[in-house]
Amino acid sequence: MLAVHFDKIWPNRDRAWASASIAPHVLDPAYLHDQPAAPERAIAEWQIDTEQATATLLSPGTALGHLVLPLDPMLGCFGVAPDRGQAISTATSGPYGGNMDYRGFRPGVTVFLPVFTEGALFFLGDGHARQGEGEIAGTGLEISMDVEFSVSLHPQAGTRWPRGETAGHLFTVGNARPLDQAVQHATTEMLRWLCDTLHLDELGAHILLGHCAEYDTGNVFDPAYTMVCKIGKNLLPAT
Amino acid sequence: MLAVHFDKIWPNRDRAWASASIAPHVLDPAYLHDQPAAPERAIAEWQIDTEQATATLLSPGTALGHLVLPLDPMLGCFGVAPDRGQAISTATSGPYGGNMDYRGFRPGVTVFLPVFTEGALFFLGDGHARQGEGEIAGTGLEISMDVEFSVSLHPQAGTRWPRGETAGHLFTVGNARPLDQAVQHATTEMLRWLCDTLHLDELGAHILLGHCAEYDTGNVFDPAYTMVCKIGKNLLPAT
Amino acid sequence: MLAVHFDKIWPNRDRAWASASIAPHVLDPAYLHDQPAAPERAIAEWQIDTEQATATLLSPGTALGHLVLPLDPMLGCFGVAPDRGQAISTATSGPYGGNMDYRGFRPGVTVFLPVFTEGALFFLGDGHARQGEGEIAGTGLEISMDVEFSVSLHPQAGTRWPRGETAGHLFTVGNARPLDQAVQHATTEMLRWLCDTLHLDELGAHILLGHCAEYDTGNVFDPAYTMVCKIGKNLLPAT
């Protein structure tokens, strides 16, 4: 199992581009059908101020004017080589990670990935100066990044889907369509983690997760959607 | 449109019961199939201390021992009578509200519901002393509640799904299966709100929502799942 | 359990109307989005010749000209009152039947419905002179019908979803979204039928159904989709 700690993820340019429209498949089909003219798949341009840690909308012109948003840099896509010697486009995701577009992949996070291939073949990319939850526009504020990370190897622990840890939480990641299936993967992986690695009994794990789970939405745009199951570390029995 | 403001939601007993197992359909089918013995659909008993605002696990006995969790009281189910004169079980949900099991229905929230029938026929119930996100156990910590709320009428604003407001956010609620469709309903309703009621231009609404939306998961247990789309009120253009 | 045998379903007018466009949610969202102008939700008019058993397209004018199709009369919607005293719109469907829009509900079919209420409260309607599989246009060739049917009561046999019988097949009906869940309901109901009522052992039922099942698509238009699982009667062990 590969542990990747992201020490730094920070934009190194002053311009980001972004999609200016919500993806059709995130909206009601009847709404789309009734729109007299769908918004162009326009591109928005954002100015990135890394000192103030802000993003300012430059164009197109809308009632938002020069909207200013706080930066929240993250990586949309990283992972290892998939199993069976496959080479799969980084547009999608799976048990190996990939294009998960989860806002929780911020500086400070540690991610644990199952290893399928000698050398693991870790890769990363898709820097977002910030991103809406779900990445419903199909992009974040896309920009190049300075990334510093450290990797270490751990004995494989029955990991079937990406796992992660922040200051406050453990989390697991399911990648699939529909979202229901991503929920199943993430929840089952957390149950496995609680029982197999953290040695909670199964009934205890059901009670803890059943009444304390939290969920974050990764992307609902890519070929595989991403759902994240979280549990507060303060809730875990002392070991 | 009916606006319901929840002033108080607070347990009035000292015991809550809860499911002690995660619902089968939230877990991977292959995991379920391979379990030598699925956990019984056991009931857990919790002691509720309304002064300390805690819930303490009494039974069954597990490695969790007498786990203590903070209270976070909310209502799982409320709504108005559905359209077309229907009488639909409160086990499910729809455009009229119903069994949404969303943790954000806490004291202080205001909810806006479309009105389909003379008198609206507002109802409420399903008190949870606390609940995991997704209600994946199929229950929260079920308990009776003292509820105080106030209602007012607003001109209908093209509302098709429940809307809500907290101190920090506006939110919209979609109820459907799969979750993908609940995402479509909630996102489209928020787009409608931004454009029709808040008078943002469509391109501006796409940019704002596309890069600042947040999602909460209501339930992934009931016949209809629930997804909530949120936008920070500080991001809205001054009106 | 209520058994309903449809002896006759035959149009009694000479005009049918129909939707002239495929429902937006049956097409790729990106395709819809890119269409310069979605087809109007136009109505088509068809002439029904009950002697020749044909339907002839009268309008609108297209390259199809006066397309002539064979009649294949069926009922889109019938069922009993749902459980728990509910009154649910006939636009949707469930364990009680309802708007299933399955082309197999032709003259000669026998349908078995679970009974939830005293008197069952059987209802029927939604005559289609013919219908595409999936009812993707949202209608069949809608017309009034002469319907003759006979009902009988059978001891309840653990029926949870509609079951049916034709000259050649037994079939079960699942109504839900997504279609995957309708497949689960229909397949599980057939497994129950094979094991509980027809007394096949469970392993035998898995082998038979696993390698001989057939599926028909009811509707993919209504709030609940419909999938039908079939097994040839000649494959069943003699009893």
Next chain:
Amino acid sequence: MLAVHFDKIWPNRDRAWASASIAPHVLDPAYLHDQPAAPERAIAEWQIDTEQATATLLSPGTALGHLVLPLDPMLGCFGVAPDRGQAISTATSGPYGGNMDYRGFRPGVTVFLPVFTEGALFFLGDGHARQGEGEIAGTGLEISMDVEFSVSLHPQAGTRWPRGETAGHLFTVGNARPLDQAVQHATTEMLRWLCDTLHLDELGAHILLGHCAEYDTGNVFDPAYTMVCKIGKNLLPAT
């Protein structure tokens, strides 16, 4: 566009093996959960008589005894190399074909595949002496085959998903989860075929497909499910 005509698909051994149990994810989660003991993932053995064109169940022993089924040989998996230089496991499927497990891929069928790579890199395998619709057991009667086929090249015709032709029908294939999305892909591809290649006007295509479409279910077992949209060739306007 690559056209592949399958002249012969015929078993060349006298034994086939098959899964003896229905896949967990095709059954209701609550049913699985309540089963006291799920059937083992047993293997069934079948004797194949290529002269009589029958398959006879040899083991395991069930109430089915030595069930005899007609052969209906087909290929579960074939396709071309996917786009973007990907190498994707033949366990799944996509626009390039792959593990579609559709019973209609019988001798006599012609399949049209988009070409993404120089040389197309056509592959085939996964012979089934017969298969249930949906491949709900996860296998057909697996056996090696003598396969004869001929390929030809056609100008690309906007093909995005596999298309096919039999004596009576044109058909299109969508591969995705949930099934709803596979329906969208297959239906949209047929609409494209009718409009772009067969030069039907869009309104005419909507009417024809809307009231005459048929659907077959490929697999509901693999990572991507498969749905097939068909139209009778006798319904097409003369060209």
